[in-house]
Amino acid sequence: MFLGLDSSTQSLSALVIDPARGEIVREVSVNFGAELPAYHSPSGFIPGGKGGEVHADPRMWMEALDLVFAKLTDGFDLSRITAVACSGQQHGSVYFDATLEQRLATLDAGVPVVDQLSPALTRATAPIWMDTSTGAECAEIAAAAGGNAEVCRLSGSIAIERFTGPQIRRFHKLDPASYEKTAVIHLVSSFVGSVLAGKSIAIDHGDGAGMNLLNLQTLDWDDALLDATAPDLRAKLPPAAASATIAGPVSAYFVEKYGLSGNCQVVLSTGDNPSSLVGMGATAPGTIVISLGTSDTFFAAMENAVTDPQGFGHVFGNPAGGFMSLICFRNGSLAREALRDELGLDWSAFDSAGLAGTPAGNDGKRMLPFYGPEITPRRDFDGPVRNFPADASAPVQVRALLEGQFLNMRLHSLWIGEKAELIRLTGGASQSNGIAQLIADVFQAPVERFAIANGAGLGAALRAAHACGHDLAKLQADFCKPAAGSRLEPDASLAAVYDEALADYRAML
Ligand SMILES: Nc1ncnc2c1ncn2[C@@H]1O[C@H](COP(=O)(O)OP(=O)(O)O)[C@@H](O)[C@H]1O
Ligand SMILES: O=C(CO)[C@@H](O)[C@H](O)COP(=O)(O)O
Known part of the structure; x- marks a missing residue:
């Protein structure tokens, strides 16, 4: 073991x-x-x-x-x-x-x-x-x-x-x-x-x-x-x-x-x-991992070490050899928690109120979703910036925050130059079904999750086994399996909605 x-x-x-x-x-x-x-x-x-x-x-x-x-x-x-x-x-x-x-x-x-x-x-x-x-x-x-x-x-x-x-x-x-x-x-x-x-x-x-x-x-x-x-x-x-x-x-x-x-x-x-890259079975290029821990991160194994001229992205070593790209967002789970607490909701109400109760694109109501300093883009925000009244209903606010977070992620990962073909989610907030579907729709890519949300811990255990002679590909085939029925497909009819939302978001930044 x-x-x-x-x-x-x-x-x-x-x-x-x-x-x-x-x-x-x-x-x-x-x-x-x-x-x-x-x-x-x-x-x-x-x-x-x-x-x-x-x-x-x-x-x-x-x-x-x-x-x-x-x-x-x-x-x-x-x-x-x-x-x-x-x-x-x-x-x-x-x-x-x-x-x-x-x-x-x-x-x-x-x-x-x-x-x-x-x-x-x-x-x-x-x-x-x-x-x-x-x-x-x-x-x-x-x-x-x-x-x-x-x-x-x-x-x-x-x-x-x-x-x-x-x-x-x-x-x-x-x-x-x-x-x-x-x-x-x-x-x-x-x-x-x-x-x-x-x-x-x-x-x-x-x-x-x-x-x-x-x-x-x-x-x-x-x-x-x-x-x-x-x-x-x-x-x-x-x-x-x-x-x-x-x-x-x-x-x-x-x-x-x-x-x-x-x-x-x-x-x-x-x-x-890097450990989650191993634990999510993504050490070969092709699969993007989004980790929703305290930070939100977006990363993938790299074919070639391409650096980000704007300075948002990083190149780290891939524990399986070669390199990985990574972009980090500071206003991840703690920003979601801040709005959840402001609205007096629990996670399940946050999901259902915000995402089930509002249309994709939020009728044009957008938010720069930053409760404090942000890393990507690097700016000392004092609080979220809205193009709608701050006392809007809870569902509108939740959708504006979440759409803002993942539009921000899509915008700042464009430098990698490849469309996401498959996204695997890990970290505490990956347990939210509403967030997982939203990511599929914003990126227009299928999303998979595993039975556990701790990709980093699993990656560490897989690395220990690999260093002792176990074949990494076999370990990943056995352990890095999406939970049954966990794959979410993007709703293709929303592609244009999120292209328009991305243009709006870019203009607000
Ligand atoms: N159902 C949920 N929906 C949204 N966020 C959640 C949910 N469950 C847990 N979280 C968030 O997950 C975060 C912890 O994730 P975790 O991956 O353990 O963080 P870290 O690895 O940075 O310590 C908490 O801040 C919490 O807000
Ligand atoms: O700064 C980064 C990555 O560059 C963060 O992703 C930290 O590694 C914290 O990770 P979590 O505790 O949020 O998983």
Whole structure:
């Protein structure tokens, strides 16, 4: 059996697969806001950050790791796990002093992980992907590296506020003494994998490409980008390596405390989106994945690494080899939640009121669906912009928000230059039938969903099995199957409605 962990924005989830039976045999999850209230992070991050700062408490992730294993072992024998792999929300970074390695190597099974590792933190909080505070640092990095076109050519993305390099630069500028004391900088994904392995593990090419530091040709940290970012940075970064690399056996901490086998191997971690590419059976070009987690993302395996001249799109490593494109939207589930709560609805009423009770195209009532700063397009919105009165009925508002979100996604994915032939949906909001049908109609493409909405966790478990010799195509054929009757066809009669809506939306932006 193989274990996949996914440390995303709002939860840490774990999923066990049995390839012999082609079945998911266990799924548990820890919701940070609900189950770790002491961190005062209802949506997985510390609210109220100033100047675009969005950080999370890395101690919360450490505590969640013990909690998720405690849940996993309840009635389940973890000695049957052959290997484990992790994924994590992308771009977030965790900073440690030189005692980290010794602490990881000697974790005491009698003491929680958080008590043993938190004294090594050199930055109390971890910037995460929602952070937009590094505009100045992005401009400085671009200038030092020869311009954004060059940063994009080297790393697959222009300098982007949430990416780890600009975040590291900001830390160096704000607190040079703590930067100096920092010996190791991990991504969220490689940090969780390092705790499991009892040593610092490498950063994979999937998540590493979200740092503005990895050279996509050499697949190593790029000296020009390192120099443009912060001093002595190479020495503070783990090496970059292929996603399918086995890092070594699991730490004795997890053997003694939770009954994992001493032979259980830890495979390198990757980002939650690259992991979902694997878990949604989309590692070969042709299928587009839309993930509706905290962020909305749109991604696909790439035939050739094509960069986005406008700077919205990114190129990351595909964990199965080659590259993937990705576009990220910050106003995803949290914007939908904001309107749902404003209108006092639950998800089922949100679906039926908004989508069943209004016509496609919303009779021309449109919304720029942004409750706060947006990544794509990059702008600091104060709230949604409507071409209709703000006190319109609930159904009109819900449809305007959802149509706005997916028109925005269609508009900003045009640079990829290919019409979507098949879309697979994952993430929490993919459970909504109304949203799934709307996506089929806006993109005029069939939409499929799986029985579980955790494509990243499934991808992590599949990667663990693949790194241990299982054939990836066979694993994907067995596990990446749309749920029976889940395929939704687009309504062809709505093509013109959404072409017109797209033109309106573009004009409003
Ligand atoms: N039925 C639903 N309709 C719309 N959104 C939903 C539904 N169920 C869950 N969600 C949304 O899913 C989000 C969590 O998705 P998830 O993929 O677990 O996020 P993450 O991986 O970023 O932690 C929540 O913010 C919630 O708003
Ligand atoms: O910034 C990005 C991708 O570039 C986000 O997609 C994060 O990876 C967060 O993922 P979720 O928690 O929303 O799945």
